[in-house]
Amino acid sequence: MFNTASTTPEKLLQMFAALLLFAAVMGVILFVASRLGGRRGDKWVGYLYLLPVVLMLSVGLVYPGLRTIYESFFDAAGKAFIGFDNYKTIFTDKDQLTVLRNTVFWVVFTPFVATAIGLLYAILVDRSRFESFAKALIFLPMSISFVAASVIWKFMYEYRPDQGRVKQIGLVNQIIVWLGGKPQQLLIDSPLNTFLLIIVLIWIQAGFAMTILSAAIKAIPDDIVEAARLDGVGPWTMFRNITVPSVRPTIVVVLTTIGIGTLKVFDIVRTMTGGQFNTSVVANEFYSQTFRADNQGLGAALAVLLFVLVIPIVVYNVRQLRQSEAR
Amino acid sequence: MTTAVPLPTATAEAAAAKVKAAEVAKKKLSSPWASFAVIVIALLWTIPTFGLLVSSFRPERQIKTTGWWTFFSDPTLTLDNYRSVFGAEGGVNMADFFVNSLVICIPAVLIPLSLAALAAYAFAWIDFPAKNVLFLVIFALQIVPIQVTLLPLLKLFVSWDLSGTFWTLWLAHSTFALPLAIYLLHNFMREIPSGLIEAARVDGAGHVSIFFHVMLPLLTPALAAFGIFQFLWVWNDLLVALVFAGGGNEVAPTTLALANLSGTRGTAWHLLSAGAFVSIIVPVTVFLLLQRYFVRGLLAGSVKG
Known part of the structure; x- marks a missing residue:
């Protein structure tokens, strides 16, 4: 039951066995809880309901998290204590500095561009005849995996050598040729390649920004708009002085949310370049160091760095939410 | 953490009732x-x-x-390309990976959903010492990036002799889903009028029967939204699969198969194109059929991972 299932019937059997086992555990919990009658037993019912969750989170999240922080102070093999050397490597090593630079590019560009496109699109299609269809088109990339999105864009960027009878099969290079340029190995030149990868995440996240901002735009009270219109306000002023200020808290939430997701971007980099050609980012470097280069210490330090970078964004996000709720 | 983002359904009513700012702006921008x-x-x-x-x-x-x-x-x-990815060429058989994705997803959705519902109920409607502290801790755990947990967790699984099995993926995905699921379901449960629960208690119902007969029916939309979100998250995941199922093909999901194909046969576009569409057919179908729930779940859980 706990071995590796290799045929389809075995796999399905194992799945049903697991679900059955889980149902049995739930059954025991609920049975015991139902025996703990009266208001006095309440406390124990509460603990019982939380028991599996606390167990899983302690073993699967808290312990590994603390362990990783601890291991970030050890060398590659995890044997010798080396203090902050791994962190020093991240901030001084040439390759690691490229990783940091790329991560900055990602985090600066993705949220702002994706949000700007999402906002523009949300305003333009709002209440138009094709609104839901137009929105679905932009939102669809959000539902597919980052891996599939990467394959889709890798095909866009595909390069064929610039020789007489060879035709381009990637649309981007074909457009370059149509415009009279020479086809490029797009994913090889740094830092251009990082921006080409960033486009993929923007392509995915714009739909998210658009959906949330669209909901916020629809919630702007009409009296504000009416008043502005009576004053003869033009479209640009309306956008700048009414629409944007009204949805400002939402914009901040969208920006920070995409920012957090961008910090952890891994699938795109790994699928498109594998982190080669100076395209690696922190989350990808973490994976490479931990599981490919067998440098546990550095890998752990990169994971901790990711954690530390996420915290201020989350705190800011939560404070923004509090403020907008208090209003 | 994005849970306070206005959900489309909440604002839809407001939208219907009012003339919209953007409409005016749009007319002028048209x-x-x-x-x-x-x-x-x-x-x-x-x-x-x-x-x-x-x-x-x-x-x-x-x-x-x-x-x-x-x-x-x-x-x-x-249809040759699709025939090829279903086993005719290069030792790739998307059918196997497709089964793996399903086998991974179903328990990885049902388990955290049930456990989180129980825990959220306890936090929302049962009084016990240290409740608020515990809730705060679980709330805070949402920000832990899963990267921080992967290597120690892998070592644990190895020492339990579970490495390379579906159990690693089920346990990992379930655990990672819990903080957000508990937080969301708790918020939802708090909005249910306490009179309902009190009335049931006066009638002699215990926390088990209240959970099943009062709470669950009301909770269906929230469970559906989170369930769909979690399903897509697990289906589309690469990192967790790579770490825990990276060793062999036996338990690898479609995303991992596609990523490997892209890595080893990066120019075999007939395989990559067909493989990509085999792997996205499920999320796209879910999206088209359940768009309403899907958007809600996505809005609610967009910071996960």
Whole structure:
């Protein structure tokens, strides 16, 4: 039951066995809880309901998290204590500095561009005849995996050598040729390649920004708009002085949310370049160091760095939410 | 943490009742330039997918020698690429990976959903010492990036002799889902009028029967939203699969198969295009059928991972 299932019937059997086992555990919990009658037993019912969750989170999240922080102070093999050397490597090593630079590019560009496109699109299609269809088109990339999105864009960027009878099969290079340029190995030149990868995440996240901002735009009270219109306000002023200020808290939430997701971007980099050609980012470097280069210490330090970078964004996000709720 | 983002359903009513700011802004912006911008964005967002979709039905030789846009002047269709990814070529059989994805997803959705519902109920409606502290800790755990947990967790699984089995994926995905699921379901449960629960208690119902007979029926939309979100998150995941199922093909999901294919046969576009569409058919179907729930779940859980 706990071995590796290799045929389809075995796999399905194992799945049903697991679900059955889980149902049995739930059954025991609920049975015991139902025996703990009266208001006095309440406390124990509460603990019982939380028991599996606390167990899983302690073993699967808290312990590994603390362990990783601890291991970030050890060398590659995890044997010798080396203090902050791994962190020093991240901030001084040439390759690691490229990783940091790329991560900055990602985090600066993705949220702002994706949000700007999402906002523009949300305003333009709002209440138009094709609104839901137009929105679905932009939102669809959000539902597919980052891996599939990467394959889709890798095909866009595909390069064929610039020789007489060879035709381009990637649309981007074909457009370059149509415009009279020479086809490029797009994913090889740094830092251009990082921006080409960033486009993929923007392509995915714009739909998210658009959906949330669209909901916020629809919630702007009409009296504000009416008043502005009576004053003869033009479209640009309306956008700048009414629409944007009204949805400002939402914009901040969208920006920070995409920012957090961008910090952890891994699938795109790994699928498109594998982190080669100076395209690696922190989350990808973490994976490479931990599981490919067998440098546990550095890998752990990169994971901790990711954690530390996420915290201020989350705190800011939560404070923004509090403020907008208090209003 | 994005849970306070206005959900579309919440604002939809307001939207219906009022004249909208954006409508006015839009009317004035409805210049040819505005339409032009909409069309450009819409094209940019659909053409990449469309190009690969067309390619997946073109013969291998044509994919490799001409651009997919030549399809319109020279239309040839074939299902050979799909036959190839289902076992005819290169030891790739998407059917196996497809089964793996399903086998991974179903428990990885049901288990955290049930456990989180129980825990959320306890936090929302039962009084016990240290409740608030515990809730705060679980709330805070949402921000832990899963990267921080992966290597120690892998070592644990190895020491439990579970490595390379579905159990690693089920346990890992379930655990990672819990903080957000508990937080969301708790918020939802708090909004249910306490009179309902009190009345049930007066009638002599215990916490088990209240959970099943009062709470669950009311909770269905929230469970559906989170369930769909979690399903897509697990289906589309690469990192967790790579770490815990990276060793062999036996338990690898479609995303991992596709990523490996892209890594080892990066120019085999007849395989990659068909493989990509096999792997996205499920999330796209879910999206098209359950768009309402899907959007809600996505809004609620967008910071996960």
